[in-house]
Each structure stands twice: as structure tokens, then as C-alpha cells.
Amino acid sequence: MAARRSLPLLVALLFASASLSHTDAASLAEADVLLRFKRMITDPNGKLGNWVAGEKPCGDGKGKGKWDGVICSDGNLHGLQLENMGLSGMLNVSVGVLRELPDLRTLSFRDNQFSGPMPDVKNLAGLRSIYLSNNKLSGEIPEDAFQGMGSLKKVDLSHNDFSGPIPTSLARVLKLLQLRLDDNNFSGAIPDLRQKELQLLNVSHNELEGKIPDGLKNVKEAFFDGLISSLSLSLSKPCLL
Numbered sequence: 461m462a463a464r465r466s467l468p469l470l471v472a473l474l475f476a477s478a479s480l481s482h483t484d485a486a487s488l489a490e491a492d493v494l495l496r497f498k499r500m501i502t503d504p505n506g507k508l509g510n511w512v513a514g515e516k517p518c519g520d521g522k523g524k525g526k527w528d529g530v531i532c533s534d535g536n537l538h539g540l541q542l543e544n545m546g547l548s549g550m551l552n553v554s555v556g557v558l559r560e561l562p563d564l565r566t567l568s569f570r571d572n573q574f575s576g577p578m579p580d581v582k583n584l585a586g587l588r589s590i591y592l593s594n595n596k597l598s599g600e601i602p603e604d605a606f607q608g609m610g611s612l613k614k615v616d617l618s619h620n621d622f623s624g625p626i627p628t629s630l631a632r633v634l635k636l637l638q639l640r641l642d643d644n645n646f647s648g649a650i651p652d653l654r655q656k657e658l659q660l661l662n663v664s665h666n667e668l669e670g671k672i673p674d675g676l677k678n679v680k681e682a683f684f685d686g687l688i689s690s691l692s693l694s695l696s697k698p699c700l701l
């Protein structure tokens with residue numbers, strides 16, 4: 461009788477310990493991903509010194525991440541905020557490994573020395589925000605760079621050396637709230653972004669030309685400073701031109 465009763469308890473305990481060790485295993489797998497990322501970048505000032513093998517990036521699961529620049533909530537790794545750390549390296553090479561972080565929602569590498577072309581972020585499908593401003597990223601961004609990014613709301617690529625057309629896949633990022641592309645070398649026309657939620661668009665200080673698309677007339681904060689040539693003044697906010 462006693463044995464029969466304790467069987468469900470035993471099963472429950474087995475399940476509990478199995479899920480606990482899965483959490484530990486998942487944390488160590490996350491640590492492994494981040495350490496591989498760290499090995500692919502350059503950290504001349506040792507800002508990522510507390511990223512150490514065998515430890516959990518989110519610590520004991522309460523509050524913020526244990527490792528510098530790692531954002532966690534309830535033990536889940538949600539973001540990397542590696543800002544103004546003097547980091548360098550080719551982001552197109554290193555960002556690929558972050559695909560193995562399923563809960564990643566935000567990436568900020570702003571104010572560093574990262575170089576190379578735009579990293580392939582569309583594989584990080586759960587991202588809500590990407591901040592790459594103030595680096596040395598360059599080259600053309602593929603047309604489909606933001607394809608299928610259904611959660612993406614904030615994109616900041618400002619103050620880099622990007623050139624070529626603004627990728628039209630941005631027009632299909634349905635939840636887009638903020639887009640900063642200012643102070644680059646983008647050329648060609650501004651895509652017709654018709655997202656209703658779009659609040660901030662900054663394309664100032666580029667080599668863009670042509671008409672400001674109708675879809676942008678309702679954007680609360682729109683900056684087109686320095687737009688060259690056949691600029692149409694049909695916009696309702698001439699003060700911002």
C-alpha cells in the first residue's frame with residue numbers, strides 16, 4: 461500500500477529533477493554560445509572579463525544577468541547590451557552563433573568599433589530591437605536583410621558607413637516603431653514605409669534622393685535633413701526638413 465502511494469511522488473520528483481537539470485544544462489549551453497561569441501570579437505579593455513566558462517550568464521535567475529552586458533529576466537537570457545566597451549571585430553562573422561539563443565529579444569552593440577558588413581540578423585527571428593549605431597559598419601545591406609522579422613520594433617544603424625539602397629524588407633517589418641539610418645552613406649530613394657505604428661524615422665545625412673513617400677507623412681518625428689536633389693516639398697512638416 462505504502463509503496464503504491466509513493467510511486468506518483470517518486471515520478472513527480474524524477475520529473476522535477478529532470479526539468480531542473482535541463483535548466484542548468486540550458487544555462488551552460490547559453491554560456492557556451494556567449495563564450496564562442498566573445499572569442500570571435502576583440503575586447504581590448506577586458507570589459508567581458510566576468511564571462512567565464514562553467515558559470516551561468518544569468519546567475520541564480522533572480523534579477524539582472526550575472527555577466528556584464530547580459531540582460532536576463534527570471535533566469536532567461538533576453539539580450540546583450542554591450543555598449544561603449546571599445547569592442548571590435550567583424551560582426552557578420554560573430555553574430556551567427558547568437559542564433560542558438562532562443563529567447564534573444566534585444567541586441568545593442570552601440571558605441572564600439574565593430575566593422576565589416578551588416579550582420580545577418582534575420583536569423584535572430586525573435587529580436588525586438590537592434591542597436592548598432594556609432595560603429596564602423598560598412599557596405600551595402602542586402603535587400604532581404606530584415607525579411608520575416610515579425611517582432612522587430614526598433615532598428616538603429618545610425619552613424620556608420622553603410623551605403624547603397626535602404627533595404628526594402630524594412631517596409632515589411634510590420635511592427636516597426638523607430639528607424640534610425642542617419643549619418644551613413646545610403647543612396648537612392650526612401651522606401652515607402654506604411655507601418656501605422658512608425659513614430660520615428662531618421663534618414664538625415666545620407667545621399668538619398670527623390671520624393672518623400674506619402675506613407676511617411678503621418679510619422680510623428682521624421683528627419684530628412686540633407687535629402688538631395690528633386691526633393692518634393694509635399695510633406696506636411698516643412699520645419700523638419
Ligand SMILES: *[C@@H]1O[C@H](CO)[C@@H](O)[C@H](O)[C@H]1NC(C)=O
Pocket residue numbers: 550552553576577
Ligand atoms: C564577413 O564579411 C567579410 C567582408 O565582406 C567577408 O569577406 C566574409 O566572408 C564575411 N563572413 C561571413 C561569415 O559572412
Ligand SMILES: *[C@@H]1O[C@H](CO)[C@@H](O)[C@H](O)[C@H]1NC(C)=O
Pocket residue numbers: 618640642643662664665681683
Ligand atoms: C537625426 O539625425 C541627425 C543626424 O545624425 C541627428 O543629429 C539627430 O539627433 C537625429 N535625431 C533623432 C531624433 O534621431
Ligand SMILES: *[C@@H]1O[C@H](CO)[C@@H](O)[C@H](O)[C@H]1NC(C)=O
Pocket residue numbers: 623624645647667
Ligand atoms: C558614398 O556613396 C557614393 C555612391 O553612392 C560614393 O560615390 C561615395 O564615395 C561614398 N562616400 C563615402 C564617404 O563612402
